[in-house]
Amino acid sequence: MNRLNDYEPVIGMEIHAELHTRSKMFCSCAVTDTTVAEPNTTICPVCTGLPGAMPVINREAVEQAIMVGLALNCRINAFTTFARKNYFYPDLPKGYQISQYDFPIAAEGWVDVVDENGAAHHIRVRRAHLEEDTAKLFHVYEPAAADYTLIDFNRCGVPLLEIVSEPDMHSVAAVHAYATKIREILRYLGVNSGDMEKGVLRFEANVSVRPRGSDTLGTRTEIKNLNSFRALTLATAYEIERQIAIIEAGGEVVQETLGWDALRNVTFSQRSKEQAHDYRYFPEPDLPPLCIDRQWVDEVAAALPELPDAKHARFVADYGLTPQDARILVGERAVADYFERAVRAYNGTPSAVSKWLIGELFYLMNRERVAIEAVRVRPEALARLIGLVDAGTLNQNSAKAVLGEMFATGGLPEAIVEAKGLAQISDNDQLSAIVARVVADNAEQVAAYLAGKDSVFQWLMGQVMRATRGRAAPDVARQLLTAALNVRR
């Protein structure tokens, strides 16, 4: 008996996304790539919490929060307030984080996702609220001296959007699909790079389990600081099993905050319920309530880009793509845009473009670790390459070689075909001579074929291809070889 199936996991997520605004949430310091910038170079009295400094709300951050709220089907609240979340830590210079509590910018939305097993999930979004990021701490362990910690305030005050889901996920696959979808939407909106390694997107999962069929919630634990999809799925899966094991053994799950040990792949206790912070939230007196008028929301809504779901539906309907191919293409806005530009430049069916893009270009991109934005093959050039195949100028294999060359050099397909002499040979006379020579030079194999060993035909075709360095038009060559062999019967 598989005891995992006797229990239903109940999982909610909090996703912290840095917003890529020009300046920080409450001051005019630039938002920089904190993995690259010299430490403590984009700081000021406001974001380092000097006495007397005061926050000013960043309009661009509010606008981006509205964009995300709308994309997640949320209600945008006309009246929003900021609040202080009070706790002490060296990465929090004011001793409180300016966040939102009672009146977040966005509330009560939802997303629909399909997981890797093809199962659909409707996941409600409880709220999305703005806050400020903390500084980055670097703990330095010196073997011969006392340990110390360095603080980089460049990240401190960068706008963060916290997206809180309802506990609507019941499998690791759903969690993965939801997180993927949120990342996809943030990237579509251009508000976050989705660059997990740079820490611009961070996950937390609240996990509980209950006997399947029950509608009461079990005791939940909260896993913090999950900074990759791998950590998210492994930690969630681990925690589900850990909780089930506890219950199966007759124990009780303890409500606590957990960390994830990515080396040993286990969760570990950080804080018990009794040690939980009392954040003493109260309205931020330095910021009056922010009223978001309907007109602003309407303007933002009108300027929203087409979102992944809508694009997917359109790709299936307008281009006749399979849902699977469309899903792959819309996963990244830049890929979808690339695809559409190539389709516009191409005369054949869009699925041919999709096949070349997903099958061949993605292969090269993965192999060379190049993102779509950096690919040197222009979409129009890809369209022309496929056109050369359609016109019979190139066969598949040559076309793949040409694409490799285009990918490496950024050259145009016609020029590469010309320079490398890769044009397909489909001329009857030219190919007939080559076929005749192959038949003449391989009497032993021809005899075997004529004696009934059909598989030798492929070997002979290979010889024709070898003689033409792969340029022989396969259909024509096959036809001519068949004819030449039949004459010998």
Added chain:
Amino acid sequence: MDLHTLSVRQASNLLQAGEITSVALTSAILERIRAVEPTVRAHITVSEELALQQAEAADARRRAGERVTPLTGIPYAVKDCLSTKGVRTTCASKILENYVPRYNATVIERLTDAGAVLVGKHNMDEFGMGSSCENSAFFATHNPWDVTRVPGGSSGGSAAAVAAEMTLFALGEDTGGSIRMPAGFCGVTGLKPTYGRVSRYGLIALVSSFDTIGPLTRDVADAALVMQTIAGHDPRDSTSLRAPVPDYSQTFTRDLKGVTVGVPVEYFAEGIAPAVETPIREALAVLRDLGAEVREVSLPHTPYAIPVYYLILFAEASSNLARFDGVRFGLSCDGADVLERYLQTRAAGFGDEVKRRIMLGTFALSAGYYDAYYLRAQKVRALLRQDFDRAFAEVDALVAPVCPTPAFKLGEKVADPLTMYLSDVHVVAINPAGVPSLALPCGFTNDAPPLPVGMQIIGRPLDEATLFRIGHAYQQATSWHLARPTLAS
């Protein structure tokens, strides 16, 4: 001519006429500080070098025919809670004893642009917590009229310095009477402006939703002149108001015909000393003689002012003071870990009154108590505001005592914080309501030596002009504001 005795307007005229230089005036002030500071002890820092530089720059500006203002070349000093670039800013606390800010508060920036000359930083109750200036971590300031008495607080150093002619004007900060109370005790003029009228950027916050910065001066006309420079919207303070600043001097009149003055009955209830009530009643008679109509009004929620004020104060202050953690600036004590460093730093850095209020505020904001304390206080605050709205539907201004008693003896109330809290009763109700109030001298007691008695004129939000008009007309008809203490120099 004793230059230190001049009013801002007198000095400004002499500077403009070329009869004196700012260097001479500033030197006279520095000389006066040397003479009487040992008796009064109003200064935490005297910025002599900077003052002489700024004075020379002001003289050069005038010689070169560049733009000058009525404050160009005028020496001033400020309460030590205003951030001054390059000049130590302590809030009279050990935790900031050696803190030198990197930036100027907006008011300092405006005065510097106007050409005013900063001569020093005034003593105060630590972080503004106190009503006697005895809570300074460094030393107590003495009342220039009777050095065995307190100057009032928390802007005690500023009021004493103006009374003792150690500066031509000062900037104080009023959270719950902190400008008006010491103005009353020291016989000078002090304005608590409408909340949001003057930018708080760079003011080390005590209670963000009550704090106001205002002038302490020899008379009302000087206060109006200073306000003209420091008032007005500041994009760096989101709570500062956008309303234009009127030309205050244009509103002065000889008489008060058409003005209706209200006398709130609750402010003349039990506890008010006859030595205070008599001069105020006489002042009301003067106003009547000037043509004002005087009538009684009621502010029925006045009894709740003290609990409302202190609950909000404790709560906000506990959060505002969280940034003093020894990590980035100020006092920093060693400890085995982060928590111990915090505890050691804050234990050594804060005085008893500060610790008392942080603990009370932390408690009032805790889970389960927030609704009963902070939230309830905010609701009652709305009622206090309503009292004033109703009164101002009938009258143009209210006249009330500043304090129920004249200046008390040093040490008299130190052991009894509750009595100390209650000495603010007539001034604290104003701050939760956010309305402006002008304190000015209106007589003396029969003590030996005689002690000044102050009255306050409370006005509609943003209607400082009417307060200046009434106060100026009163000072044209009386001479209390011209009296000066005799100090052995």
